Amino acid sequence: MKVQLTTAVLVAEDDSRQRDFFVGILRHLGFTHIDHAPNGQRALALFREHEYGLVFLDIEMPNLNGIEALHHMFEHRPETNIVMVSAHSTVDNVKTAIKEGAKGFIVKPYSIAKVEGVLKKVLGV
Amino acid sequence: MPVDAIHTHAPSAGSTARNRDLLDYLGEGVICIDKLGVITYANGAAAGMLGERPDTVRGRLLHTVIYSMLPDGSSVSEEVCPVYAALQPDREILNQDEVFWRADGTVFPVEYSAVPMDVGGHNDGAVVTFRDVSERKEVELLLRESEEKTRLIIENALDAILSIDADGLIAGWNSQATRIFGYTPEQALGKPVHELIFPLRHRNGYHRGLAKLLADGDAGVIERRLRVRASGASGREFPVEISMTPFRSRGALNFSAFIRDITEQRSAELNLRRAKEEAEAASLAKSEFLANMSHEIRTPLTAIIGFGESLLDESTSDADKRDAVRSVIQNGKHLLAIINDILDLSKIEADRLEVEFIAVNTLDLLDAVGGLMERQAAAKDLELRIVPIWPLPQTLQSDPTRLRQILLNLLSNAIKFTEKGTIWLLASCEPSANCVQFSVVDQGIGIAADKLDSLFDAFTQADTSTTRKYGGTGLGLTISSRLAKRLGGELQVESLLGSGSLFICNVDAGHLESVPMLTEKPVAPKTAGSDGPSKSKRIKGRILVAEDNPSNQKLVSMYLKRLGANFVVVENGVLAVEEALANDYDLILMDMQMPEMSGIEATELLRMSGNVTPILGLTANAMKVDLERFRDAGAEEVLLKPIDLPIFNATLARYLPEGSSKEQENAQLHDDPLYRQLQQDFLRWLPGAIGGMEEAMATSNWGTLRDLAHQTKGSAGNFGFSALAQAAADLEDTVRAGRYKDLTGPLTLLKTRQQQVSIR
Structure with missing residues (x-):
């Protein structure tokens, strides 16, 4: 799967290596417009300035965690596609994210298959 | 005076x-x-x-x-x-x-x-x-009233009331007597009773009885109700109940006869008796059936237990053990067939069998049936010939599962009862009647003419000794016949004892006008049985198995091992979700009933999370609603337990075709220059990180140590260095647990793993 994806994507992840890797995967998959933020606060600021078709939020982040960021973003644009990311795949985490309105849930480590699955579901590609 | x-x-x-x-x-x-x-x-x-x-x-x-x-x-x-x-x-x-x-x-x-x-x-x-x-007037009045009452009673009685004088002549004849026998009082009075109301053939007997009655007042009829045949003016004969009471009139013995037409009562009684006899016969048949069934169920169970025990016996030789296992499997399959048949039949009997009408590819159906039966036929050195008689519709509207069930049953019977020769399966079509006909012809033992009528009846078997000798539940034909009816057709049989049998199954094929008719076998035909179940392909890819039952875990593991598959087993729905999200799988085998979280719930949650790994549901519950719920939750397919190995293997092969597993997809990623760049970056970063960890440990800076270990774990996982990621995770966990004295081991291991990664 390698297509030109015009959707603007925002990635919020505090670990810079993980972030780079994830952005790398998204590039590999064909996304060209990818913004990234090291914490929830920064992600929210970017979110207010740009219109993203897809947002990935790490749950465990300093300065506004993923769930808190999700609440603010939904207040701003409730129709946004938000996918939660976490290193912890506990079912409770997953259930909470889905209940809060997340369109998907990715458990780290990132992999192409995981991202592809979410994209299939969220963007239909 | x-x-x-x-x-x-x-x-x-x-x-x-x-x-x-x-x-x-x-x-x-x-x-x-x-x-x-x-x-x-x-x-x-x-x-x-x-x-x-x-x-x-x-x-x-x-x-x-x-x-x-x-x-x-x-x-x-x-x-x-x-x-x-x-x-x-x-x-x-x-x-x-x-x-x-x-x-x-x-x-x-x-x-x-x-x-x-x-x-x-x-x-x-x-x-x-x-x-x-x-006083006299009073008495006369009372007498008149009494006479009137008596007259009314007699006239209005629902029974014919006759009085018979000492000569056997009719002296009284009420209106009901007129109604029952069709004679007016004028026609009846004064006539000999036995001549008027009894059929000719009984007259002499009744006359003798009457004579004896008149002579000594008893002929076994007094104060009893007798059932006799009577006849009336119309000549119709009918059953009556008659009771006689004697009375003396002027010294002579007279009789009153009360006669009731019991035609309706009699027919109601006969109906009731017939119904009772039928019910008793049915009950008896069911009891016999149950007795037979319990025997049929016990026999394979006994074998399964016996052979199972022999496997535990140290002294059993390996060859014997293999035989024992084979017997266990054979008997288990037989038992399953019996239970399936009983369930099918009870569903049909209760009219609760679900059938669906969809397009069925005619030739595919023949091929599939042929493929499944070929081995059975070959095992007995029989030839199985599948002969399409052109033209045949490309598709017919029917229930493929049920249709296949009928054909498999007919073929397996044919094979069972044939010792040598050929079995034919013919398919032909009558387009104008929208009907497709399948015929199974064998050269077997045949069926006696007097057994043919009851051949399709439930709970009756041509011969129970047949069941003993040839096995089977004896229900197959009953089920097939009922199924054929549900598919808008019927099952017929012709047979000659010693020569063979011909079973013809017609089914409604739906409207055939718009269906292409085939006049020959399409080019590059599928050959029946070439894709036999014996050859199981090896599959590639990672499989997650969610199954709580230890025996089933073992069984599935064994099947997957034989396919060369790479798999992980978890025992409930929660673990299935966590494991499926945390790691990449190419296929998930999901049991429906599991503790903590059911397979259906787990499937639903995975789909909501954006996980698109194909899920094969497994369930022992064949109810259609359950299967649909599973599919609605997001399972690609649902397989029935017990697992049918050829179907299991074929399905897995379909979802795990060689050359498209996620490993390979990742390999493709690994060739991406961008990825290589990132990987190199990580490997360059790694020694510094480890140095940082050593320093943090020396200075008891646990927070830094934990964060570095955590970062290493994540990135190592991303780049496919799973051993390194595991070592980093161990280190992180040890720090988090506060077991600072135990840190040396994990850190040393991490360093070893780092060297391995660097070398590679």
Whole structure:
């Protein structure tokens, strides 16, 4: 799967290596417009300035965690596609994210298959 | 006689005093009147009856005393007074139906006579004698009422009531008798009873019985209800219930006969008896069936247990163990077949079998059936020939599962009962009738003509010894026949004992006008059986198995190992979700019923999370709704337990085709220059990170140590260095647990892993 994806994507992840890797995967998959933020606060600021078709939020982040960021973003644009990311795949985490309105849930480590699955579901590609 | 005495002596004076005293004792009233009707004498009884005294009536006109009025209250003149008529010579009055009036104005019925008194040749008045007949009238009235009641009862009775006189002739015939027998009373009365109402062939017997009855009052019929045949004017014969009671009339023995037409009752009884017999027969058949079934179920179970035990026995040789396992499998399959058949049949019986009508590829169906049966036929050295008779519709509208079930059953029977030769499966079509016909012909033992009729009946088997010898539940044909009906057709059989059998199954194929008709086998045909279940391909990819039952875990593991698959087993839905999200799998085998979280729930949650790994549901519950719920939750397919190995293997092969597993997809990623760049970056960063960790450990800077370990874990995982990621995770966990004294081991391991990664 390698297509030109015009959707603007925002990635919020505090670990810079993980972030780079994830952005790398998204590039590999064909996304060209990818913004990234090291914490929830920064992600929210970017979110207010740009219109993203897809947002990935790490749950465990300093300065506004993923769930808190999700609440603010939904207040701003409730129709946004938000996918939660976490290193912890506990079912409770997953259930909470889905209940809060997340369109998907990715458990780290990132992999192409995981991202592809979410994209299939969220963007239909 | 007092009247005579009066007649002769009463008027004469002188000697009359004694007579008059005598008259006073008389019970009857006696009154003497003169020529003018004036009372000259009244005895005590007369005065008493009239409510007077003798001295108060004497001298009064008789008419005014006794006839002042008629009973209806109208007056009567003296001229027409009936008593006075006796004042004429030679007129004797005898009246039995009159009333006299009492002094108090009440009436009473009387019987009286008035006789002229002839003294010396000339008329000298009259003597009236009377008596009160109230009581007799009362009795007569009661009698009349009683007779009327009896008559009404007899006339309105629902039974024919006859009375029969001493000569055996009919003396009474009520209206119901007319209705039942069709003779009017005029036609019936006076006729010999045995000739009128009994059929000719029974007459002599009844006549003899009647003669004996009339002679000694008993012929075993008195006070009993007898059921006999009767006939009426129309000649129709019908059953009646008859009871006779004797009565004496003028010294002779008579009978009343009560006769009831019991045609309806009798037919109701017969119906009831028939229903009862049928119910008993059905119950007996079911009991026999159950007894047979429990035997059929016990037999394979005994074998399974016995062979199972022999496997545990140390002294059993390996060859014997293999045989034992084979027997266990064989018997297990047989047991499953029996249970499936029983369930199918009970569903059909309860009319709860679900059928779906979808397009079925005709040739694919034949190929599939042929492929499945070929091995069975080959095992007995039989030839199985599948012959399409052109033209055939490309598809027919039917239920593929049920249709296949019928054909497999017919073929497996044919193979079972044939020792050598060929089995044919023919398919032909009658397009105008929208009907496709499948025929299975064998050269087997055949079926006796007298067994053919009951061949398709539930709970009856051609011969239970057949079941013993050839196995099977004996329900296959019953089920097939019912299924054929549900598919809009029927199953027929022709057979000749010793020559073979022909089973013809017609099914409704839906509208065939719009379906292409094939006139020959398409080019590059699939050859039946070439994709046989014996050759299981090796599959590639990672499989997650979620199954709580340890035996099933073992079984699935064994199957997957034989396919060379790489798999992980978890035992509930929660772990399945966590594991499926945390790692990449190419396929998930998900049991439906599991603790913590069901397979359906887990599937749903995975799909909501954006996980698109194909999920194969596994369930022992064949209910259609459950299968649909599983599919609705997001499972690609649902397989039934117990697992049918060829289907299992084929399905897995479909989802894990060689060359497209996620490993390979990742490999593709690994070739991406961008990825290589990132990987190199990580490997360059790694030694510094490890140095940082050592320093942090030396300075007890646990936060830094934990964060570095955490970062290493994440990135190592991303770049496929799983051993390194694991070592980093161990280190992180140890720090988090505060076991600072135990950190040396994990850190050393991490360094070793780092060197391995660097070398690579």
